[in-house]
Amino acid sequence: MDFPILSVITFLPGVVGLALLAFPEDKKELIRWTSLIAAIVCMVLSIIVYFSYDIELGGYQFEDRFDWIPAVGISYIVAVDGLSLPMVLLTGIVMVTGVLISWGIEDRPREFFALLFFLAMGVWGVFVAQDMFTLFFFYEVAVFPMYLMIAMWGWKKTREYAAMKLTLFLVVGSLFALIGALAMYSASGLGTFDMFIIQEQAEFTREFQITWFPFVFIGFIVLAGMFPFHNWSPVGHVAAPTAVSMFHAGVLMKLGAYAALRVGVVLLPEGAKFWLPYVVVLAFVNVVYGSLIAMTRKDLKYMIGYSSVSHMGLVVLGIATMNEIGLTGAGLQMFSHGAMTALFFSCIGMVYDRAHTRMIPELGGVMKKLPMVGVAFIIGGLVSMGMPLFSGFVAELPIFMGAWRAGVQGPDFIANYYAWIAIISALAIVITAAYIIRAVSAVFFGPIPEKIEHELTPIRWQDRTAIVILLVSLLALGFYPAWMDTVIKTGVDSVMAVLGA
Amino acid sequence: MEFINNNLLMLILFTPLLGMTAVMLAPNNKGTIARIAFAFSLIPLLLTLYLWANYDFVAGGFQFEVNARWYPSVNAGFHLGVDGLSVPMVLLANLLVPLCILASFNVDRIRGFMALFFILQVGTLGVFLSLDLLLFFAFYEVGLVPMYFLINQWGSPKGKRELSRGRIVPAREYASFKFMIYTMAAGLGLLLAIQLIGITQGTFDLPTLYATWPTSNETFLNFASASTVKTVAFWAFFVAFAIKVPLFPFHTWLPDAHTEAPTAGSMILAGVLLKLGAYGFLRLVIPLFPEQSAAAAPIIALLGMLSIILAAYSAYGQTDFKRLVAYSSVNHMGFVVLGLAVVAWAAGNAVDPTTLALAGAGAVIQMFNHGLSAAAMFFLVGVVYERAHTRNLDELGGGIWQYAPIYGGMLIFSSMASLGLPGLNGFVGEFAIVRGSWPIFTFYTALSMIGLFMTGAYVLKGIRKVLHGPINPHWADHNMEMNVREIAVMAPLLVLMLLIGVWPASIANMINYAIVHLFG
Amino acid sequence: MDFTTFEAAHFLAILPEIVLIAVAALVMFMDVVQKGESRRMMGYVTAIGLMAAMFIGIGFSLPMGDPKLLFGGTIRHDMLGFVFRMMFLVAGAITALITMDVKGLGKRGDFYAVLIAAVIGMNFMAIASDLIMLYLAIETTSISAYALTGFLLNSDRSAESGLKYFLFGAVTSTVMLFGFSLLYGFTGHTNLYGIAEALGAGNVPFVTLIGIAVMILVGIGFKISAFPFHFWTPDVYEGAPTPITAFVSTASKTAGFIVLIRVFIIALSTNSGVAGWLPLMMAIAAVTTTIGNLVALAQTNIKRLLAYSSIAHAGYTLMAFVAFESQPEQSVSAATFYLMTYIATNLLAFAIIIVFARAAGSDEIKDYAGMSRRSPYLAHMMLVAFLSLAGIPPLAGFLGKFFIFKVVVDAGLYWLAIVGAINALVALYYYLIVMKVVYVDPAPEGASKISITRPYQIAMVALTISVIVLGTAATPWYNWAIAGASSLF
Known part of the structure; x- marks a missing residue:
C-alpha cells in the first residue's frame, strides 16, 4: 500500500491539535514553533500531492479508503481530483500563513492553535472526502472551531453576535444539505454513501433531482456567501481574528462552493440543469451587489468582506454556467480569491494590530511606515480588480467566457440572458477598481494621522514570511496560469462528463 | 548569439x-x-x-x-x-x-x-x-x-x-x-x-x-x-x-x-502610451473588423478631424504651458487617426495602393515622430517648471531665452518639429497623411488644414510667452539654463528629429512594407 | 415462540442482576462497619460492582442464538435487552463515581444501595416481556428513583422534587396500569407476544385499542418526559441532587424507551393499531423536540437547561422510533445508538456540573464565566459534552443524530427530518451560548482554580473518551445496536 498521504494531511492537524492541548499553558514559544513546524509539514505534503498528481491520467488519485460503518454503507474514502487539488494546496498555504500571522496572540495561544488545527483538519477533510458521510463529518468539524475562535479572540464589539450568526447559518445550511444527501442515499437504493458509486450507478429520476437539488446546493452554497444567505459572512470577517478571517474567506467559503459542486451538481446533474439557470441570477446579484456594498464601507474588513461576497458570486456564476471553461474559471477563482483574501486580511490585521483602527478615514500614509504591507495590499487590490497578469484576471476571464459560451451555445431561454449577465457583471470589475483604489490611496498614502504615527511599528519576520508566501502563490498563478488550469481542467472534465455537455 | x-x-x-x-x-x-x-x-x-x-x-x-x-x-x-x-x-x-x-x-x-x-x-x-x-x-x-x-x-x-x-x-x-x-x-x-x-x-x-x-x-x-x-x-x-x-x-x-x-x-x-491606442487600431481593430472599420471610416475621419481642430483651438486657449502641450498631443494624434481612417476605409473599399501606403505609413511615422517631439516638449516644460515652479504662461512672462539660450534653442527646435516645419520630422508624417487622406476624405482633410493653421498659432504663442517678449526680471536671479544631464536627454531626440526630417527613408521603408503587407 | 419451561440454567441469563443484589448487600454491610473518610470507598465498591456485573453479564449472560422467553415467558432473553442492561450498568457505575464527593450523599451506603436497586429495576424493564413483570420492574425503578430524588431530607428542594416526582409518577403509572388491565381484559393475555397474537385476530375495537395505547403512553411518556408529560422534568432535575439528575435523565429515560419499544412495537403494532397511534407519536416526537429546545433557550440555570435539552433529546429518539413501520431494524438500532451516545454525553455534562458546583457553589449559567481560565481541561471536556449534545462531529451526538436523520429520511418522513434539522439549530444556539460564557466571558474576581478529585477524573476521562469513540470508531457499538434491533423481530 502506498503512503496514505491524503489521510496524513487530513489527520495530522487533528493529532497536532490534540497534542498541543497537552502542552503546558505557559510554554508559548514552544507552542508556536510546534504549530509552525506542523503547519509547514502539512503544506509541504500538500505541495507534494499537488505536483505529483498525474495530469495525463486525470480523475481521482491518491485514493485511500476503509469501511467505516459498514452496516449503513459508510466508508472513509479520500481522493483528490483536479478540482480539489488546488484547494488542498490553498489550505496548506493559508494554514502556514495563518500560524505565522497569529504569532502575536498572547491570550491562550495553546487553545488558539489547537482550534486552528482542528479547523484545518475539517477543511482538508472536506476537500479530499469522496464519501458523503465523510464529507459531512469534516464539514461540521470545520464549523465549531470557527465559533470559538471568533468568540474568544475576535473583535470585542461584535464577536459574540458574529460568531453565533456565522455558526447558525453554516449549520442550518449543512443540515439541509444533509437531509438532501440522506434522501439521495435512500432513493439510490445502493446502501452506500460512496460518491463514486452513487455517481456511477444511482439512477435518480428527474423529479427527484429537481426536488432535492436545492436542498443540497443551497445548503452548501450558504457557506460560499451566496446572496441572499450572505450576510453572516462580512459580519464574521469583521469580528474574526486575523488568522480566522484568512481561513474563513480564504478556504472556508470555498468549502461551500466546492461541496455544492461535488455533491450537488455532480450527483444530481439533472437537478443542476434545471436550477442553475435560476442560480445564475442570484450569483449575478452577489457579484454586483457585493461590490456596491463594498464601495460604501468605511471599515476595511467590511470592505474586503463584501468584496469576498462579490468574488464568490463569480465562483457560483462559473459553476452555474455548466460548461468546461466556466467551471475551470470557478476552480481558478477559488484558489485566487483564497490566496488574495488571505493576503488582504493579513495586511489589514497588521495595520489594525498597530493602529487599532480599521476605519479608512482614520488611516493614512501607512506605506511610509509599513512599505511591505502596502505593496502586498496593492497587489492584492490588483488581483481583486481583475488586473491582467494577476491571478484575479486569470480566474475571472474563464468565468465570463463561460457565461458567454452558455449564452452562445446554451438552450434558448438561457442564452438570452447569460450574455447580458456577463456584460452587466463585468461592471463589478470597475466598481471593485474604484473602491480598491480609493482604499489604497486613503490608507497607504497621504499624510499619517498623528494619532497612529508612532503606533506603526515595523512588522515581524513572521508577517513578512506570510506575505511573501501569499504573494508568490498569487503572482505565480497570475503570470503563468498553466501550472494550475491544466490540473483544474482534468477535474472539470469529469464534471462535464456527468453533465453530459 | x-x-x-x-x-x-x-x-x-x-x-x-x-x-x-x-x-x-x-x-x-x-x-x-x-x-x-x-x-x-x-x-x-x-x-x-x-x-x-x-x-x-x-x-x-x-x-x-x-x-x-x-x-x-x-x-x-x-x-x-x-x-x-x-x-x-x-x-x-x-x-x-x-x-x-x-x-x-x-x-x-x-x-x-x-x-x-x-x-x-x-x-x-x-x-x-x-x-x-x-x-x-x-x-x-x-x-x-x-x-x-x-x-x-x-x-x-x-x-x-x-x-x-x-x-x-x-x-x-x-x-x-x-x-x-x-x-x-x-x-x-x-x-x-x-x-x-x-x-x-x-x-x-x-x-x-x-x-x-x-x-x-x-x-x-x-x-x-x-x-x-x-x-x-x-x-x-x-x-x-x-x-x-x-x-x-x-x-x-x-x-x-x-x-x-x-x-x-x-x-x-x-x-x-498614447501610441498604444493607435497601434491597437492597426494591430487589432482594422484587421479583425475590416467590414465594420470600412463602414466606420468616415466617422473615424470625422473624429480625427475634430480632434485636430478642436484640440488646436483648446491648446491655443491654455494658459498652462503643460496643458498647452497636452492638447497639442491630442491635435497631433488627430492626424494619426486621420491616417488610420484611410487604412480603415481601404479595408472594405478599393483604394489606390500608393494612397493607402502613404496614409498608413504616414500614420505610423507620425506616431513615432510625435513620440519624439512630445517627449521633448514635455521634458522642456518640465525643465522650466523645475526652475520657475510655475507653468503659467502669463507668470513665466517671457524673455527666458535671454537667460537660457540653449534651452531656448532646443525649445524652438522641438516646437518647430512639432509644428511640422519641413526639414524636421513632423512634416514627413503629416504630409504623408494629408496626401494619403486627401483623395478619400477630401473635405475632412481640407478642414484639418485649418487645424494645422491653428497649430502654428498655439506653438508660436507658447514660444512667444516663454522665450520672447519683454524680459521678466523675476527670473534674473534664477539659473534657468539646462545642465549637462538635461542636454543629454534632449540631444538624442533632437538628432532623431533632424534625421527623420532629412532622411525619412530611414524609418519609412520598413513601415511601408509592413503596411502593404498587412493591409495591401 | 414457545414458552420454555423453568430451568436452573435460566438463572445465567439474569446473573448480572443477581450479582447486583450481592453488591447492594455488600454496600449496606459496609455502611454499617465503615467509619470516617473510608466511607467514601462505598462509591468505588458500587461502581466496581456495577462494572463487574457488566463483565459477568458479557461473560455469562450474552444471549446466544435465537431469543428465548424465560421464566414462564416473563422475560425475554435477547440482544436488545442485553444492550440496554449494559447501558444501565455503565450509567449506574458512573453515577456512583460522580456521587462520591457530593455532600450528604457520597458517604451514605443506603444511597448506593437504592441506586443499585434502581439499576436492577431498569435491567428488568429491559427484558420484561410480560405486563406483570414489566409493571413490577417499572415500579422498582420508580420507587427507587423517588427515594433518590428526595434523598437530601434537609434540603427543601430535594424533598420537594422527590415528592413532585412521586406524585406525577404515581398518577401516570396508575393510568398506565389501567391500560395494562384493559389490555389483559380484552385479550386475556399478560404476555406481550400473546397480546400481539390476540390483537392480530382483530377482536379489539379500533377506538378501544387507541385508548389503551394512549393510556400506556401516559406512563411511558412520563418516564421519557415526552410532551405533554414533561412538566415535572425541569423542577425535578433542578431540585434533585445532581448525580440523581444525571441518573434519571439518562438511565431512567432510556429504560422508558426500551419499554416503549417492547410494548408498542411488539404488542400494539397490529395494522389498525399502528394507523391509530403512529401519527400521534409522530406529532409527539415533533412537538417534544421543539418544545424542549425552545424552552431551553430561556433557561439561566444549567440543570434546567439540560432538563429541557433532555426533553428535546427524547423527542429525537422518538423520531427514530416512529420510523419503525417501514424501517423496523434501522429505526430501533438508530434509537438504541442514540441512547448510547446520549447516556455518555449527558453523564459527562452532569459530572462537570457537579465538579463545578462543588467549586463555585452554583448552577447558574452566568457563574460559569471564565471557567476555561479556571480549569482549561474541565472546560474542554464541557465543550466535548455540549458539542456532542449539539450533534457536532467528531463526537457521539453527531453520529446519533445522523442515524436518526437517516432512518427518518429513509422512511420518507421528510417533514420530520426538517423539523429535526431546525431543532438541531436551535439547540446548537443555546449550547453555544453556554460555551461562550465558559470560554469568552471573564472570570469573576478572585476565582480560584477548580480541583477535580480522583473519582471524577476517572469518570470524566472515561466518558470523554467514549463520547469521542462513539463518534468516530462507532462500528462495534452500532453493530451492537443493530444486533439488538434485529433480535427484537
Whole structure:
C-alpha cells in the first residue's frame, strides 16, 4: 500500500491539535514553533500531492479508503481530483500563513492553535472526502472551531453576535444539505454513501433531482456567501481574528462552493440543469451587489468582506454556467480569491494590530511606515480588480467566457440572458477598481494621522514570511496560469462528463 | 548569439525586470539608484537596436516569433512576434525609457519611481510584442498600474481640484483616478469583446484570428445576428482604443493626467502610451473588423478631424504651458487617426495602393515622430517648471531665452518639429497623411488644414510667452539654463528629429512594407 | 415462540442482576462497619460492582442464538435487552463515581444501595416481556428513583422534587396500569407476544385499542418526559441532587424507551393499531423536540437547561422510533445508538456540573464565566459534552443524530427530518451560548482554580473518551445496536 498521504494531511492537524492541548499553558514559544513546524509539514505534503498528481491520467488519485460503518454503507474514502487539488494546496498555504500571522496572540495561544488545527483538519477533510458521510463529518468539524475562535479572540464589539450568526447559518445550511444527501442515499437504493458509486450507478429520476437539488446546493452554497444567505459572512470577517478571517474567506467559503459542486451538481446533474439557470441570477446579484456594498464601507474588513461576497458570486456564476471553461474559471477563482483574501486580511490585521483602527478615514500614509504591507495590499487590490497578469484576471476571464459560451451555445431561454449577465457583471470589475483604489490611496498614502504615527511599528519576520508566501502563490498563478488550469481542467472534465455537455 | 537570436523578444520584454530587481536591491543612495536604473535601461535599448538591424523588413511578416504555453484552458499562448509596425514602436519605447530615467534623477523616493518605470516599460513592450489577443490585452491593462502610481505619487503636489459637494482633493489624485477608471472602463468593453471572440473562435492567437474571425458568420448569440454582434464588438474595440489615443470626445482625461504627471511620466505617457491606442487600431481593430472599420471610416475621419481642430483651438486657449502641450498631443494624434481612417476605409473599399501606403505609413511615422517631439516638449516644460515652479504662461512672462539660450534653442527646435516645419520630422508624417487622406476624405482633410493653421498659432504663442517678449526680471536671479544631464536627454531626440526630417527613408521603408503587407 | 419451561440454567441469563443484589448487600454491610473518610470507598465498591456485573453479564449472560422467553415467558432473553442492561450498568457505575464527593450523599451506603436497586429495576424493564413483570420492574425503578430524588431530607428542594416526582409518577403509572388491565381484559393475555397474537385476530375495537395505547403512553411518556408529560422534568432535575439528575435523565429515560419499544412495537403494532397511534407519536416526537429546545433557550440555570435539552433529546429518539413501520431494524438500532451516545454525553455534562458546583457553589449559567481560565481541561471536556449534545462531529451526538436523520429520511418522513434539522439549530444556539460564557466571558474576581478529585477524573476521562469513540470508531457499538434491533423481530 502506498503512503496514505491524503489521510496524513487530513489527520495530522487533528493529532497536532490534540497534542498541543497537552502542552503546558505557559510554554508559548514552544507552542508556536510546534504549530509552525506542523503547519509547514502539512503544506509541504500538500505541495507534494499537488505536483505529483498525474495530469495525463486525470480523475481521482491518491485514493485511500476503509469501511467505516459498514452496516449503513459508510466508508472513509479520500481522493483528490483536479478540482480539489488546488484547494488542498490553498489550505496548506493559508494554514502556514495563518500560524505565522497569529504569532502575536498572547491570550491562550495553546487553545488558539489547537482550534486552528482542528479547523484545518475539517477543511482538508472536506476537500479530499469522496464519501458523503465523510464529507459531512469534516464539514461540521470545520464549523465549531470557527465559533470559538471568533468568540474568544475576535473583535470585542461584535464577536459574540458574529460568531453565533456565522455558526447558525453554516449549520442550518449543512443540515439541509444533509437531509438532501440522506434522501439521495435512500432513493439510490445502493446502501452506500460512496460518491463514486452513487455517481456511477444511482439512477435518480428527474423529479427527484429537481426536488432535492436545492436542498443540497443551497445548503452548501450558504457557506460560499451566496446572496441572499450572505450576510453572516462580512459580519464574521469583521469580528474574526486575523488568522480566522484568512481561513474563513480564504478556504472556508470555498468549502461551500466546492461541496455544492461535488455533491450537488455532480450527483444530481439533472437537478443542476434545471436550477442553475435560476442560480445564475442570484450569483449575478452577489457579484454586483457585493461590490456596491463594498464601495460604501468605511471599515476595511467590511470592505474586503463584501468584496469576498462579490468574488464568490463569480465562483457560483462559473459553476452555474455548466460548461468546461466556466467551471475551470470557478476552480481558478477559488484558489485566487483564497490566496488574495488571505493576503488582504493579513495586511489589514497588521495595520489594525498597530493602529487599532480599521476605519479608512482614520488611516493614512501607512506605506511610509509599513512599505511591505502596502505593496502586498496593492497587489492584492490588483488581483481583486481583475488586473491582467494577476491571478484575479486569470480566474475571472474563464468565468465570463463561460457565461458567454452558455449564452452562445446554451438552450434558448438561457442564452438570452447569460450574455447580458456577463456584460452587466463585468461592471463589478470597475466598481471593485474604484473602491480598491480609493482604499489604497486613503490608507497607504497621504499624510499619517498623528494619532497612529508612532503606533506603526515595523512588522515581524513572521508577517513578512506570510506575505511573501501569499504573494508568490498569487503572482505565480497570475503570470503563468498553466501550472494550475491544466490540473483544474482534468477535474472539470469529469464534471462535464456527468453533465453530459 | 544563438541564444539571443532565439529569445530576442523574450529578452527585450523581460530585461526591464532585471533593471527593476537591480533597483530594488541597490544601496539606499539616490544617485546610485538613478545611475543603476539608467544603466539597466540601456540593455533593452541595445537589444532593440539589434532587433532593428536584424529584422528583415523586405520579407515582412512576423519574425522572431516565440510561442510558449501560457494559459492552455482558454487556449491563449505566450505568442510574441514583431513586424514592421511594431519594431519602430518597440524602438520608440526603449529609446524613451532611458531618456525618461535620465530626466528623473531628482525625484524623491527614487527607488519606487524607477521600479514602477521598469514595470511600465514591460507593460508597453508587451503590447507591442504580443501576437495573442489575450496577452495583448493583459499587457495593455497592466501598464495602467505603474502609470497610475506615477501620477498619483509623483505628480505635481500643489494642484487642488474641487469635486461635487465642494470636496477638495489633490488634483493628482483626481487625475490619476480619472485616468485609471476611464481606461479600465474602456478596457471592460474591450475585454468582453475579446472574450466573445475567444469563446467563438476557440483561440486567442492573432494570426489565426486574422484568418478566421473576419469571415466567421455563425450566429453567436440567439438574440442578435452575427453582424450586429460584430458591430457591437467593433465599437467596444473602437472606444477602448479611442480613449487611449485619445480621440475627441474621449480625450478629457488626458490634459488632467498630463498636467499632474511628473515630467518623465508625461514623456512616456505622450511618447509611448498614447501610441498604444493607435497601434491597437492597426494591430487589432482594422484587421479583425475590416467590414465594420470600412463602414466606420468616415466617422473615424470625422473624429480625427475634430480632434485636430478642436484640440488646436483648446491648446491655443491654455494658459498652462503643460496643458498647452497636452492638447497639442491630442491635435497631433488627430492626424494619426486621420491616417488610420484611410487604412480603415481601404479595408472594405478599393483604394489606390500608393494612397493607402502613404496614409498608413504616414500614420505610423507620425506616431513615432510625435513620440519624439512630445517627449521633448514635455521634458522642456518640465525643465522650466523645475526652475520657475510655475507653468503659467502669463507668470513665466517671457524673455527666458535671454537667460537660457540653449534651452531656448532646443525649445524652438522641438516646437518647430512639432509644428511640422519641413526639414524636421513632423512634416514627413503629416504630409504623408494629408496626401494619403486627401483623395478619400477630401473635405475632412481640407478642414484639418485649418487645424494645422491653428497649430502654428498655439506653438508660436507658447514660444512667444516663454522665450520672447519683454524680459521678466523675476527670473534674473534664477539659473534657468539646462545642465549637462538635461542636454543629454534632449540631444538624442533632437538628432532623431533632424534625421527623420532629412532622411525619412530611414524609418519609412520598413513601415511601408509592413503596411502593404498587412493591409495591401 | 414457545414458552420454555423453568430451568436452573435460566438463572445465567439474569446473573448480572443477581450479582447486583450481592453488591447492594455488600454496600449496606459496609455502611454499617465503615467509619470516617473510608466511607467514601462505598462509591468505588458500587461502581466496581456495577462494572463487574457488566463483565459477568458479557461473560455469562450474552444471549446466544435465537431469543428465548424465560421464566414462564416473563422475560425475554435477547440482544436488545442485553444492550440496554449494559447501558444501565455503565450509567449506574458512573453515577456512583460522580456521587462520591457530593455532600450528604457520597458517604451514605443506603444511597448506593437504592441506586443499585434502581439499576436492577431498569435491567428488568429491559427484558420484561410480560405486563406483570414489566409493571413490577417499572415500579422498582420508580420507587427507587423517588427515594433518590428526595434523598437530601434537609434540603427543601430535594424533598420537594422527590415528592413532585412521586406524585406525577404515581398518577401516570396508575393510568398506565389501567391500560395494562384493559389490555389483559380484552385479550386475556399478560404476555406481550400473546397480546400481539390476540390483537392480530382483530377482536379489539379500533377506538378501544387507541385508548389503551394512549393510556400506556401516559406512563411511558412520563418516564421519557415526552410532551405533554414533561412538566415535572425541569423542577425535578433542578431540585434533585445532581448525580440523581444525571441518573434519571439518562438511565431512567432510556429504560422508558426500551419499554416503549417492547410494548408498542411488539404488542400494539397490529395494522389498525399502528394507523391509530403512529401519527400521534409522530406529532409527539415533533412537538417534544421543539418544545424542549425552545424552552431551553430561556433557561439561566444549567440543570434546567439540560432538563429541557433532555426533553428535546427524547423527542429525537422518538423520531427514530416512529420510523419503525417501514424501517423496523434501522429505526430501533438508530434509537438504541442514540441512547448510547446520549447516556455518555449527558453523564459527562452532569459530572462537570457537579465538579463545578462543588467549586463555585452554583448552577447558574452566568457563574460559569471564565471557567476555561479556571480549569482549561474541565472546560474542554464541557465543550466535548455540549458539542456532542449539539450533534457536532467528531463526537457521539453527531453520529446519533445522523442515524436518526437517516432512518427518518429513509422512511420518507421528510417533514420530520426538517423539523429535526431546525431543532438541531436551535439547540446548537443555546449550547453555544453556554460555551461562550465558559470560554469568552471573564472570570469573576478572585476565582480560584477548580480541583477535580480522583473519582471524577476517572469518570470524566472515561466518558470523554467514549463520547469521542462513539463518534468516530462507532462500528462495534452500532453493530451492537443493530444486533439488538434485529433480535427484537
